[in-house]
Amino acid sequence: MIIFKAENLCLNLNGKDILKNVSLTVEKGNAITIMGPNGAGKTTLMRVILGILKPTTGKLYFFGGNGLNKEIKKVIGYIPQNLGLVNELNVMNNILIGALRRVPRWRSILGLYPNDIIDEANELLDVLKLSHLKNSKVKNLSGGEKQRVAIARVLLQKPLLILADEMTASLDLKASREIMDILMEMKDKMNLTLIMIHHNPDIAKMYSDTIFIMVDGRLEKVIEANAIDRDELVRLYER
């Protein structure tokens, strides 16, 4: 089943073509990775998919035929390139932001979350090994801890589709793998679909079904991740 489809997306900002005829299809339950050099347009493509930027031309379809509307926004999660955490709030309150759209508005404004949501948040804290940091301000956390908070937040949203922009960027390979292992475990458990951006070819190959290579605003190549070897990927990427 196709969960997301983009058709001929073009984006022109200030006279510069940033996305050039990008088409992309994602099957439900798949994990795809977009790779490519700095400035290729990966983040911009994600922002168009998320509705933060409007494409100049082209179409987006979610869940077999719908454009981006309020109900669909509820089930699309986003982890931006620098995580988008609220530094002055503690870990628990950052995670609860993920549940904003799952509770009545007055509850979210008063900060009165129902017990089942609090329980879910605590469970996620547990899975992501953040329980001991529950009351710490996010600004005092390490890079890896922040990534885990961002994952917990997006998971509490109960999304069907997650877009994650370089979520392991600042981590070493070991920490990256730990984070990605947890995400994959949750992906299976919650039946998620993932659209990711990675720079590390090992991570990309290990954790995705399909890799899209983006160069200069174009999707140049689509590769099944298990059908290529690492060197080929590095070559394609560095071209």
Add this chain to the structure above:
Amino acid sequence: MKDRLRYVWLSLILIIIGSSIHLGFNPLSLIDDSNNGYIIMQELLAIDFSVADKVFYAVIETLEMATIGSSIGFALSIPAALLAARNLSPFFISIIFRSIVSILWSIPPLLYAILLVAIVGLGPTAGILAIALFVVGLSGKYLYEIYESQNPSAYDVMNVMGSTRLQKVKYVTLPEASPYMSNQYLFLLSYSVRESAILGLVGAGGIGFYIMQYLESLNYGKAALFILAILIITIGMDYLSSKLRNKMVH
């Protein structure tokens, strides 16, 4: 580049000299025999402590005026700044509130006090309102700039989820700005102590009111004690507020 800088300095000096000639400004007139400067100085230095009890009440009144005025002004400046911030408010609303804040900021507190004394009469009420109005402008301008310069990616996350403005304000804007806001409040407290000390000159309560009275009746020694009081509470408040602000940062 270096040459151009030299021209800037040169023309600045010429402007200062030209303006002084235009205004007939002569700093030497301060020590000229034909002036009363020397006599007044002497009388001021003979501080008259017989009015110490009045000074005490005037200081309390000034501190109260400053605290109430700046607190009201600060509280009102928060919604004003939220409505003025481009990233939080619809285009036209933000233009309207930016203008309101700028206008309130551009009028000095003493001018508000003159107008308010005419409206609500002599006394601290006029002073409190004058401080509050100016502080809405001063603090509103500062706060909307803080709100607008916040990291946009937390807002992106909220927008993608389809959150409302109120949710964004509660979960991103206010918490991220809170260290700046408490700093700002402490600064405003000490700032408005200094401002409200002089508002009495136009009849709006506080220390200045007595200074004006004693100066007019040529009681320089008594006025001097009130001036000394201004010096002490201004420096005292500045010290206290910067000490507290430092404490909060660390």
